[in-house]
Amino acid sequence: MIEKKFGIIGKPLSHSLSPILHNFWYKKYKIYADYSLIEIEINEIERVIKKIRSKELQGINVTVPYKQAVIPFLDLILDDAKETLSVNTIALNEEEKIVGYNTDVYGFEQGFLKKLNNQNLKNNKVLIIGAGGVTPSIVYALKKKGIKEIYIGNRTFKKAEDIKIKFPFIKIIKWENIEEGARKMDIIINATSLGLKGGNNFKQEFTKTKANLVYYDIIYNPEETIMVKKFRKKNVKSFNGMEMFMYQGQKSFTLWNKINPEFDEEIKQILASKIK
Numbered sequence: 572m573i574e575k576k577f578g579i580i581g582k583p584l585s586h587s588l589s590p591i592l593h594n595f596w597y598k599k600y601k602i603y604a605d606y607s608l609i610e611i612e613i614n615e616i617e618r619v620i621k622k623i624r625s626k627e628l629q630g631i632n633v634t635v636p637y638k639q640a641v642i643p644f645l646d647l648i649l650d651d652a653k654e655t656l657s658v659n660t661i662a663l664n665e666e667e668k669i670v671g672y673n674t675d676v677y678g679f680e681q682g683f684l685k686k687l688n689n690q691n692l693k694n695n696k697v698l699i700i701g702a703g704g705v706t707p708s709i710v711y712a713l714k715k716k717g718i719k720e721i722y723i724g725n726r727t728f729k730k731a732e733d734i735k736i737k738f739p740f741i742k743i744i745k746w747e748n749i750e751e752g753a754r755k756m757d758i759i760i761n762a763t764s765l766g767l768k769g770g771n772n773f774k775q776e777f778t779k780t781k782a783n784l785v786y787y788d789i790i791y792n793p794e795e796t797i798m799v800k801k802f803r804k805k806n807v808k809s810f811n812g813m814e815m816f817m818y819q820g821q822k823s824f825t826l827w828n829k830i831n832p833e834f835d836e837e838i839k840q841i842l843a844s845k846i847k
């Protein structure tokens with residue numbers, strides 16, 4: 572019998588692998604819970620969050636485009652959520668307060684930055700392409716790592732400026748200069764939806780990049796975006812967003828269930844089979 576209910580709010584959600592990941596763990600750890608997709612419009616956020624207070628829902632994840640929009644409906648936000656003003660996990664605490672957390676920062680640290688541990692990151696130039704919901708988490712994680720030169724380029728200039736209000740140390744590169752700017756970077760991170768299965772792709776070619784470039788794509792479906800393919804062909808170290816996705820999910824699960832679930836081969840294979 573289902574005793575606890577969880578879900579993810581956002582729109583669109585059809586591509587989300589969160590139910591597969593969480594329901595796998597619920598089964599594995601014999602917790603009688605269900606995790607479902609809750610695709611909603613912005614004016615329905617309050618109604619869904621109220622279900623946390625009434626204990627109809629024990630926890631929710633939040634994805635695009637509502638990571639900021641949920642904040643007014645919470646009693647408090649903590650830690651990385653406070654630093655980024657971006658919430659992807661919600662739960663009721665012992666004092667019955669609705670709390671917003673951010674597990675994307677942890678996901679990015681564990682799923683990407685940890686792989687570069689032998690690289691002296693502090694003096695690296697990093698370009699983040701995109702100024703959507705996940706960008707504040709990436710900027711904050713890079714800053715924590717001591718990276719001094721962080722650049723952002725976004726099609727809509729105003730959204731890059733909005734990020735700069737929270738993080739004044741970032742430098743903005745205009746969209747039309749992004750390809751040229753990319754040439755001096757040590758790390759390029761795609762935090763846009765460009766490359767997503769069935770969606771649009773970059774028009775820029777990103778040629779003449781540095782020989783030591785590392786490319787990171789937050790997209791994990793498809794497993795290799797056109798950009799990842801292109802860079803791998805040029806022997807550029809390139810990663811997709813699957814591990815970030817798994818680590819953010821792991822931390823959410825731990826916050827809700829006080830169990831740190833493991834990534835076994837079975838779940839890795841299940842997820843891999845969903846993105847082929």
Ligand code: ATR
Nearest residue numbers: 635636701702703704725726727730762763764771
């Ligand atoms: P969000 O609601 O978080 O912004 P999104 O719509 O998936 O989520 O967009 C994420 C990022 O992808 C944004 O930086 C967006 O750029 P804009 O701010 O200009 O909208 C970027 N993006 C999406 N489609 C794009 C495209 N065709 N060209 C360039 N950037 C694009």
